[in-house]
Amino acid sequence: FLAECAISHKSKNTVILLADDGGFELGAYGNKICQTPNIDALARRGVIFNNVFTSVSSCSPSRAALLTGQPSHQNGMYGLHHGIHHFNSFNNVTSLPNLLRSHGVYTGIIGKKHVGPNAVYQFDFEQTEENNHINQVGRNITHIKLLVREFLQLVNKNKMPFLLYVGFHDPHRCGHSEPQYGAFCERFGSGEPGMGSIPDWEPWYYQWDEVQLPFHIQDTEAARRDIAAQYTTMSRLDQGVALILRELDTSGHTNDTLVIYTSDNGIPFPSGRTNFYDPGLREPLIISSPEMSARKNEASYTMVSLLDVFPTVLDWFGILEEMDVSNDIDGRGDLPKSLLPILIREPPLSNDEAVFASQTHHEITMYYPMRAVRTSSHKLIHNLNFAMPFPIDQDLYMSPTFQDILNRTRSKQPLPWYKTLKRHYYRPQWELYDLLADPEELNNLHGKSGSAETESRLRVRLLAWQRDTRDPWLCSPDAVLEGDEVCRSLDNGLMHFHMR
C-alpha cells in the first residue's frame, strides 16, 4: 500500500530521541560528573552540535515546532497542550508524521506526545500518555524497549521506511505531580522499597557536593541535592537510549537510520525552562548518520535552531521540496534549513547566522510573550508583557531549588546566586547581551550608545522574521496589527520600533 508518491530510493529511516527538559548533563558535552556513556557513544558515531537553540522554551510549543518546522506563533501551539491549558495547533498545519505518512513512511511515537489536535499529529503507531501512564511510556525504559521492538517488527514486516519518535519523559521533574518518586522521579523503578523496579535500569547515584554547578543555579546544598537527583534520572535516560539503539541494531537498521538526540527546552531551574536566557534556549543535539561520507566523532559550531530538524528529516527522506516555504516572502535566509550538509563538512564560520525564538504562554495563566534573535555573539530579547513579573510554573515553583531561593529571600539568609529574585521577576522590555563578553546575560546593553548599531540591526531582523512567520504579536504591545503587515499605533505610551 505504498502511495504513488512513496519514498522511492533505498530504505532510509529516522529515529528521534527527545529528552524532556534535558540539558548538558552529558559526558559528551563536558560534564565530568554525570555519567552518560551511551549518549556519549552515540556522539562518537556522529556530529555533536555546540550551538543549538530551541525556538521556544516550553514543552508542547517546542514539540509542535520540532514537528512542523514552524515557530509556536505560526503553528498555533501558543502554550501547553494538556488539561486546562488546552492549546492546539491549527487544523491546516503540516506535521512531520502526516507528511511522511503520505509519502509511504511508517511513523511511530513512543512516549510523551503533548501536542494536538490528533489529526494534525497522527502517527501510525502511538503509545503515548494518551493511552498509557506517562511514566510507563516515558520513563520505564524496559517497557519502552519492548514497544520499540514491537514497532520495528511491524516495520520489518511491512518493509517500509520509518520515522520513530521516542519522547522520553526523563529527565523532567515530577515533584509537582508525583513527589513520592523524588524531585526528578529518580526513585521511580529504582528497586528501593515501594518504588518498583525497572529491570533494565541500573540507577547511578551522586553526592550533592560533587555535582557540576551551572552558573544559573545557586550554590546551596538544597540546589545541589536537586541536581544530584536530576543526574540519577539522566542515568535512566542514558540507559534507555542504549536499549533503543540495541533494538535498532538487532532489527538490522543501524546502517540505514539517521539518529537524532536532542531535548525540547532548557532544564527546569531558574533561568532555564520558560526563559529566553541561554540556559532556557540552548539544547544538546547529536546527529549520527550511517552514511560512509558522514562525519564521525566531530563537533559542529554552526548556529542551529530546532526548527531545522523538520527540513533535515525531509531532506533525509529525499522530499525537502515538500517543505512549505510560502512564508519566505522575500527569500530571506532566516528560515529553517537542512542540517545534512553539516554532517558531511563543517561550513565556514559565519557571524551572520542567527536563530530566532518565540514564546507566549507556558501554562495558560503564564502569559509572558517574548521574541528573540540570537547570533553567535549577541542576543536581543523583546519582552512584550514586561511590566508584569515573569511568571513561574507550578513545576518549578515546587522544586527544592526554587523553594530555597524563596526561603532565603524571605528570611534574608545568604543566597549565593548570580541574580536576585526581584531581578528574575522584573525584566525590561528590551534586553541586549554581548554573549562573548557576558555569557551570563547580566549586562543589558539595550539603549547603550556603543551598541546602537547592533541593536538596530537585530531589531530589524527580528521583526522581519516575525513578519515572515505571520506573528500575531508583530505589533504588540503598542500597536494594532491591521491586515498582514501594518502596525497602527495605539499611543499607549509604550515603545516599539515598527513605526520608523
Added chain:
Amino acid sequence: FLAECAISHKSKNTVILLADDGGFELGAYGNKICQTPNIDALARRGVIFNNVFTSVSSCSPSRAALLTGQPSHQNGMYGLHHGIHHFNSFNNVTSLPNLLRSHGVYTGIIGKKHVGPNAVYQFDFEQTEENNHINQVGRNITHIKLLVREFLQLVNKNKMPFLLYVGFHDPHRCGHSEPQYGAFCERFGSGEPGMGSIPDWEPWYYQWDEVQLPFHIQDTEAARRDIAAQYTTMSRLDQGVALILRELDTSGHTNDTLVIYTSDNGIPFPSGRTNFYDPGLREPLIISSPEMSARKNEASYTMVSLLDVFPTVLDWFGILEEMDVSNDIDGRGDLPKSLLPILIREPPLSNDEAVFASQTHHEITMYYPMRAVRTSSHKLIHNLNFAMPFPIDQDLYMSPTFQDILNRTRSKQPLPWYKTLKRHYYRPQWELYDLLADPEELNNLHGKSGSAETESRLRVRLLAWQRDTRDPWLCSPDAVLEGDEVCRSLDNGLMHFHMR
C-alpha cells in the same frame, strides 16, 4: 425516535434570539430615537429585565458561557474561537444543545456560532458561518426567515420539542472586515447601488445630531455618526426578530414556546465590549413565556447573569436536575439559577444578590484577565495584568469613534469624553465603585477607609466564586495555585488577598 429520557410532558420549546454586540438601542429600554417596534412588542408580551449582566464581555466566551452555564475560565473558551485566536471549550463540557438533544429535543442554530469544538456544541440543524457567509445567516433577514421556516417544518414533521438558537450578526461592526458596507454593515442589503437588497428589510435612517448619546461615548460628530449607523443596523435586527416570531406563529408554536432575547456583550464602543464597566457587562434581556400565569409587559429588577439562561432553559424543559452543580461545594448561592420563577412573580428586592464576571483574552494577543463581582450597589474589579495597558481590539480600533479619540488626543484637540485615553489604557489592580452614587465608574473607592468593609466582603465573595468555578487564575498574579485550593505566594511584590 424519542429517547427513553425524552421530555415527557406537553411540547415545550425555546427560541433564543441573540444579538451580536447589541445594547440598549431599543425603545423598550427607553431609547427615544432608535426605533425597534418589534422587539418592543416582544417586551410587552413578557418580562423586561433591567439588571442583566454578561459573565464575559467578548463574543465566543460569552456564547460558550450562555450555552454551558459556566464562566469562560471553567468551560475553557478563554477568548475568541476563530482563526489565529483558536480557543475551544474543553471536550468534557456539557452544552445546552447536547444535553437537550440527549433528551429528545430537536436543536437548531441559525447564524453566528463562534464556539467549538463541534462535538461539544452540536445542533441537529446548523446553518452558521461554518457553512455560509456570516452576513447571509447573520444579517440577511430574508434568508434567516427562510431557514427558520425550514427548521420549523422539520420540527413539525418530527413532532419534537425544539430549541432554536438564532445568532444574529447584527448589530456587530463590520468596518474592520467589510468596510464597503459601512461601519456597522448598515448598507448591507440596503438597496443602495452596489449594496444588494434584503427584500424583508426596510432600513431606517437617523440624523447624527439626534442620536441618544450614552455617557461613555464622546460627544463629537464622528462618534454620533457611528451611533447613527448602529441604529440603522438595529432596524434590520428588529425586523428580523419580527420575521422569526411570525414564522413561529405560522408554524403554530407561539403558545408553547419560550422566547428569549438578549445579547452577548456590550456595544463596540470605548468602555463597552471587552470592558468590565457597565457598558461592557450590562445586557438587554426579554423573556416572553406563553404560559397563562406568566407576567406580561412587566419589568424585573432582579440581578441576573447570562449564566442563568442555561438553568432557565433546562427548567423550561423540566430537566433542571440535569444541571451539573458538582462545583457548588459549599452550597453557596452564587451559582446560576432558573429565571422561570421571576416570570411568575417579582422576587422581593434583595441587596444580597450578586453577579460575577470572568474574562481573559478577547483576541489571542489581548491578554487582560479581569474578574469582577457586581451587586445592585457596588462593583469590584480585579485587573490581573494591570501594569500593562488595556488592549484594544482590531474592530474597535478601526471604528470612527476610536479613531476620533486617537486623533483628538494626538493633535490635542478638544475631546468631549468622560475619560482620557491614558486613563482608559492604564487601570489599577483593583477597582471598586459605588454604582448608585457613581454610575459612570469614575471614582475608584479601592483602599478608601469608608469602603473597607464593602471591599473586603466583595473580595471574599469573588474569590469564593472563583474557587467554586475552578478558576485557573485563582491565585494570579502574585501566587501559584497548588492543588485545587492553595495559593502559594511568589513574593513578586504584587498584592492579592488570598493569603489572609
